[in-house]
Amino acid sequence: MNSTGKDGTPTTDLALEAAERLRGERRGDVPGVTVDELTVEGIAVTRVTVTDQGSQNIGKAPGTYVTVEAPELKQRNPTYSQQVSKVIARELERMLPVPRDAEVLVVGLGNWRAIADSLGPRVASKVYVTRHLGQFLPPDLVAGLRPVSSLSPGVLGITGIETTEVVHGVVEHVKPGALVAVDALAAMDVGRIMTTVQIADSGIHPGSGLGTKRLGLTRQTLGIPVVAVGVPTVVHAVTIAANTIDLLVRTMARQVEYMRFMQPMAAINKRDLIQDVLGDVVGNLVVTPKEIDIEIEEMAKVIAGGLNAALHPGIEETEIMDYIR
Amino acid sequence: MNSTGKDGTPTTDLALEAAERLRGERRGDVPGVTVDELTVEGIAVTRVTVTDQGSQNIGKAPGTYVTVEAPELKQRNPTYSQQVSKVIARELERMLPVPRDAEVLVVGLGNWRAIADSLGPRVASKVYVTRHLGQFLPPDLVAGLRPVSSLSPGVLGITGIETTEVVHGVVEHVKPGALVAVDALAAMDVGRIMTTVQIADSGIHPGSGLGTKRLGLTRQTLGIPVVAVGVPTVVHAVTIAANTIDLLVRTMARQVEYMRFMQPMAAINKRDLIQDVLGDVVGNLVVTPKEIDIEIEEMAKVIAGGLNAALHPGIEETEIMDYIR
Amino acid sequence: MNSTGKDGTPTTDLALEAAERLRGERRGDVPGVTVDELTVEGIAVTRVTVTDQGSQNIGKAPGTYVTVEAPELKQRNPTYSQQVSKVIARELERMLPVPRDAEVLVVGLGNWRAIADSLGPRVASKVYVTRHLGQFLPPDLVAGLRPVSSLSPGVLGITGIETTEVVHGVVEHVKPGALVAVDALAAMDVGRIMTTVQIADSGIHPGSGLGTKRLGLTRQTLGIPVVAVGVPTVVHAVTIAANTIDLLVRTMARQVEYMRFMQPMAAINKRDLIQDVLGDVVGNLVVTPKEIDIEIEEMAKVIAGGLNAALHPGIEETEIMDYIR
C-alpha cells in the first residue's frame, strides 16, 4: 500500500479515482489524461492513459491503468468470481508484452501480518508456480505452462530490508522475462473496497522514504516489463472525514441563499478539524469491512485465478480455480 | 460486539463514553448515573454506576462499569503491560463475589474469523485452564489454583446457533460458580481503540434479534454472577462521519457572528449525508488501526494476564505472563 | 482421536483394519463381524457390520462401519476429489435415517491447535450452516436446504471441559434431529493416512477417562441418531515399530530352516524393545506426512463437500464445492 493518509489529506492509489476527482474539480478534461470505458464479458472496465504531462496533473506515474469494477463480488457467487478472473486474465495478457514462454516472477507486496495489507502475499502463495518443475510437469500441460516463480519479500518493518532491495536482488539471480507485482491499495470511495482491480504498466514507486535511496520496481530500474495488480482493501479514515466535510459544505452551500454565508467556512482549517476527530493516530487508521478476513481471502483467489489463466496458456478458462493452491 | 452502527447513528459499547456524551448534551449530571475517577497503580480508572433510572437515560443496563484507561499500551512496554494486567486483576477480583475456590467459566465471545471481533476467543484460548487438572496440579500451586474452564462459542453466522444457547447449555452441565465473558467492543473515540478496558457486572444483552427469542447472559438468566470484560477494537465508520459533522457545525457556529446562519444547517439531514459518504455498506464499515493483527494479540495477552492473576490466587503478580498459553 | 498408543501397543480407529488384523491372526472369519466389499462410482467401499458378539471380538462398538478408500486423493485432482465427496454423500445419506427437513448438528471433534487432530474443527468450519437463515435463504434453495448448525467444542486440555459435556449441553438447547461427528483417526497402515474415510453409526465412545464419568455421544445417551465420520491423519509411532518387529520375525521365521531357532525370539519383550526405540514419550509420537498442513486442509474440503451434498438435497452434485466456506 503506497498512500498513507499520514499528512491528513485524502489519498487514493487508483488512477481512475484521481482522474475523476480532478475532472470534477476542473469541471472538464485533464490534459494528458484520457479515460475510456468499455465492457468486457459483461463487466465494466475503464482504461486510464496518463502521459508525462498528465502525470504532473494527477500525480500518478505515466502509463496505462485498467480498472475492473465488479461490485457483485460481494455476493460470493462462484460463477461470477470466475468471470472476473477471466476479465483480469485478458487484461493482464494484453499488458504483458512477452513471448509465450518467457519466465514471469510474481511478487506479493505488503505485510502478511496486517490483514488489510496481506493481499499481495496471499496471491503470491496461491499462484501456480512452475519454474522448478521442468521435466516433472504433467505431460498434457507441458506445452501450456510458462515458467512462473513467486516471492513475498515482506515489508521494511518486518525484515529491516527495503522491499525493492530484495526484489532487485532476486531478479538479478532469477532473470525473469517480466514481473507482476500484486499489492493492496487504498481507495477514496468505500464502495470500491474488495470490488475493484487495477492493472497498470507504470511500475511500483515507493514513497519518498526516510533518507534512504529507494529504487522503484519499474521497467527502467529492472530492465523488464513490470505489471502492477492492485485491489483497494481500505479507505483511509482521514478520507472519510474529509469527504464528510466536503459534502457537508457543498450541501450547505446549496441550501443557503447567499454564497457570502460560506465565507466563514473558508476559514475553517480542515486539517485541524480532522485531527480533532481522528486524534494523533490519524495516519494509522483505516476503514475496512468488518469481515475483512473472509473478503480478502476470496479476492486473493480471484486475482490468483486471473494470474494463472493469463500466465499459463494451457489452463482452460473453465478450470481457472483448479490451479489455485 | 454488540453495537452495530447499522442504523446510521454513532454508537458506543462503553458506559463511560455514553455517560460523558449525555453529560455534554445536558451540560450537567445525568440522574441515576454517577462517575467516579480514581487512580490504581498509577493508571486512570473510572467507575460508572448506573441505577434503573440511569439505565433509561443512557441506554446501558444497570450495574457498575469500571473503565481502565492505558494509552501507553500502544508502546508495547512489557513492564507497563504487566502493570495494566495487575489493575485489571484487582478490579476483576472486586467484581467477582465468589468464594476463593468457586469454579469460573471464561467465555470468549465474538467471531475468530473477523480479526476485529476475535478478542474474546483469543483471550479464552490464553487463559490458564485448570478445571480438568485435579490431582495433576503442580503441588506448590494446588492451593492457589481455582478450577477454571474456557469456551469460545462462536457466532450465529458461523455455527447457526445463538451464542447464548451454547453458553446456557454448557453452564447447565459444567455448573460454574461465576461466568466471565470477554468481548470486543466499539467505541466512539478512536483514541480508545486497544487502550481501554471495561469491566462490568451488568451481564451481556444481545441485540433485539431477528424474531428469535434471545436470552441474555446475566445473573438473572444464568443464576450466577456474570462479569463482562471488553476492549474497544473499532470505531464504526458512521461514528467518524457523524463526529466530523458535529464538530464542523460546532466550529462554524463559533465562527459566524449570528446564530441565524445556523438555521439552514438545522435542515441538513445528517443521516442522508452519512449515507452519501459511506454508501449502502455503512453498517459494515469499521475504523481500525492498520496493524490490528499485532495490537489485538498484545491486548489479548494483557487481558488473559489479568484474568489469570484474578482467578488464581497462587499466581504471583510478577509471574502473570508466565501462565499465558 | 480416540486411540492413544500410550500403552505401547499398536492401535487403530478403523473397524476395517481391526477386522482384517483379527481375520489374519485367526486365519478365518470372526464371529459377529461381516465384511462386504463393493464399488461406488468407481471407488472401493467396504461395509463392516459388527454385532454385539462381534464387538467383544474386535473391540469396536456394535454398528455399521463404511470405509471409503481413495488413494488417488494424494494427487489432488479436483474431479476425483469431487467424486469422493459424492461417494461420501451417498453413504452418509444411507446412514442418516431422518426426514428430509430434520435439523442436523455437525460437531467437529478434536484439537484445532494440534495439526493432526484438527480435521474435525476444519470440517465444522467449512460446512454450509443454514439453521439461522430462515426467511433469508436464497429463494431457489429454500426447499432444498435442511437446517444445519455446527460446533467445535474443543478438547479437555484447551477448555477444561469434557467434549461430551459441551455437546450434551448444546444438543439439549438446539434439539437437532441427528448429529454428525467428524474426527481425526489413527490407522495402522501408513497408506491410509489422508486417503480413507470411515462413516459409522455406532456413536462416539471416549476413553475410559480419569475418574470423571464420561458420557458417550450415542443414540442411547443423546436420543438422536449419531453418525461418526473419521479420517486417519496419523499412525502411532509405536505401531510402526511394532509392525517392523512383526514383519522381521515373520521374515526370519520363513528363512530359518528350523523353527526351534524362533524359540529365543519368543522371549523377546516387544514392549521393552519399542520403549528402547521410542523412549518415554512413546505415546506422544505420531507418524504423519511432512506436508500434513496442506493434506489435512484438502481432506477437510472433501469431507465438507460430502456433508453439504448429503445434508442439503438442493445442492447439486456438480456444485458440491461451491458451498464450502
Added chain:
Amino acid sequence: MNSTGKDGTPTTDLALEAAERLRGERRGDVPGVTVDELTVEGIAVTRVTVTDQGSQNIGKAPGTYVTVEAPELKQRNPTYSQQVSKVIARELERMLPVPRDAEVLVVGLGNWRAIADSLGPRVASKVYVTRHLGQFLPPDLVAGLRPVSSLSPGVLGITGIETTEVVHGVVEHVKPGALVAVDALAAMDVGRIMTTVQIADSGIHPGSGLGTKRLGLTRQTLGIPVVAVGVPTVVHAVTIAANTIDLLVRTMARQVEYMRFMQPMAAINKRDLIQDVLGDVVGNLVVTPKEIDIEIEEMAKVIAGGLNAALHPGIEETEIMDYIR
C-alpha cells in the same frame, strides 16, 4: 531440513549423532572428529570438531558443531527456557567472529506451510530487527543494538526459486557482515525432538539437487561468516523402523547361544523390510510429537531469544524475552 530419508536409510542432521553412531560402529575414535563435553550454565553442551579428513568419515562438512541439550524444555518452565536462550546466545557469540556493530542477516530456512519445517521462518519473524531503525532507535539502546535484518526465502516448492538464489541475491544488495541461518533438522533419536539445538560454522549445503546447480550458503560462496542454528523437529519414519530392526537383531544376537544363528538374518534385506512397513510414501513420513504446533512455537521463542541476546549487546539477559516479536 536437509536430510530426506528418501533412500530408505536412517539419517541425521546432527553432527553429534553422526559422530556417536560412527564411534559405536567402530568401537573407537573417528579420525578427524573430536567430541568435547562441557556444561554451560548447568546445561549440557557438546562441541564436535570435524576436520577435512573427519568430514570424509562422518559425512558432515568440516567445522565446529556445538550441541546444546535441554530435555527439560518439554516442561515449558519460563525460567529454564530463558536459561537455554542464554546458553545459545553465548555459543552464538563465540561463533560469530564479527565486530560489535557489524550488520547481521538472519535467514529463516524452511517451509512455513509444513508445520515441522516452519522453525526457521518462525524464528526469523520473531527476531528483533533493527537495520531500518537508524535514528529512530530507543536512545538508551542505540549503542547496544546491532543492525539486524531478517528474511524467510521460502522453499523451492512454494516459490519456484532455489532458496540459495534468493539469499545470494539479497546478500549482494544488503551486504551484511555475517549470516545466521536457522533451520529445522531431522534427528535419529526421538528424545532430541524440540530439546536439542545445534550451532555450527560449517555453512548450509543443500542436497545434490535435480540437475540444477545448487550454491551452498557458506563463507566460501557468500564471502561472509555463516552460522547455522538448527533444532530437530522430526525423526524420519524410516529411522524408527531401521532402529527397531537393529535393536531387535542385537537383542536376539545376545539371546541366542551361537552366533551362527545370526547367519540367516544377514540375508534379510533391511531396505525391503522397511519398504514393506512404510510403503511407497516412505520418504514423506516423519515422526513428530502430537502437539508439534505448540512445541515448535515455544522452541522458536527460545531460539529467537538467544539470537536477540547474542546479536544486541544492549539487551540484558533478564529481558531476553521482552524483545521477541
